[in-house]
Amino acid sequence: MGGFRHLCLSSLVLACLGGGAAIAQTSDLVSKNAFRVCADPANLPMSDKAGAGYENRLADLIAAKLELPVTYTWYPMATGFIRNTLRANRCDVVMGYAQGHEMVLNTNHYMTSAYTLVVPADGELAEVAELSDPRLKGLRIGVIAGSPPATHMARNGLIGKARPYNLVVDRRHESPAVDMLSDLKAGDIDAALLWGPIAGPLVKQSYPEFQVTPLMRETLPPRLFFRITMGVRQGEKVWQRKLNSLIRRNQKDINALLIEAGVPLLTDMGTELLEAPQ
Known part of the structure; x- marks a missing residue:
């Protein structure tokens, strides 16, 4: 999940958006008849086949601006995802992809978020905002194995009772x-x-007793905030600029x-929360 490095658009591309000129410039591999999305069929709160994820709603928003219908190529977000979807020309965009990953050409980022600490809202841990807080010592903390927070846990002596x-x-x-949130509710941790764009929506939907x-x-x-983009095929510069x-x-x-x-959105440098629009 890297940082963002993209330049502003030229006035020519901006002027062409939505019209025939923009379509003419788009690569022959990019569909002119549909907004073709590569997505995981069972990856809530981001995406699912029923269209209940926020990435599904984001795809609907972008497709509406393009005046195109949305179509999906479904594939589990695991090994082989890009190879069997975007690189196989079965679709033209991945709605949520970490910036700077060489497997795709990243658009400019559309959100910045961070890893989060999820705890009961009515307990003393609700005041904890950093992993060096002594109130975390000796606790059973759930963490995704190999994710950036695990390094911070090790640095702060929190690995001993961690549940990966x-x-x-x-x-x-x-x-x-x-599973992690269910274990937290049961008192097992x-x-x-958790990554905020996963934790925030799940807590909002099903765990009102928790704080994110x-x-x-x-x-x-390692840093704990990341900028998220849409991913397109390498070389699709015109399509990238259009998005x-x-x-x-x-x-x-x-x-x-x-x-x-329910996604916690941060400023570009990950230092402040963005407020909900009025």
Whole structure:
């Protein structure tokens, strides 16, 4: 989940958006008849076949601006996802992809979020905002194995009683984030460390007794905030620029959609929470 490095659009591309000229410039591999999305069929709160995820709603928003219907190529978000979807030319965009990953060409980012600490809202841990807080010592903390917060846990002496959950799974058969929150509700763990765009919506939907705190105060590496883009095929520069412009022009609507879903949105440098639009 890397950082963002993209340039602003030229006035020519901006002027062409939505018209025939923009379509003429788009690669022959990009469909002119549908907004073709590569997505996981069982990856809530992001996406699912029923269209209940916030990435599904984001796809609907972008497709409406393009005046195209949405079509999906479904494939588990695991090994082989990009190879069997985007690179196989079965679809043209992945709605949520970490910036800087070489397997795709990233658009400009449309959100910045962070890993979060999830705890009971009525307990003393609700005041904890960093992993060096002594109140976390000796507690059973759930963490996705190999994720960035695990390094911070080790640095702060929190690994001894940590409960690891699998990182790469087929969500049709296993759901580590849901399992972690269920274990927290059952009292099997005392706190959970989860990526905010997963934790926030799940808590909003099913766990009103929990509090989700973005970890914005960690100063040592690895960083815990990341910028999320849409991913397109390498070399699809015109398609990338077209999506960049759509993101820029519709950022307020995108933010509103994500905040409504429960995603904790941060400023670009990950230092402050964005407020819900009025």
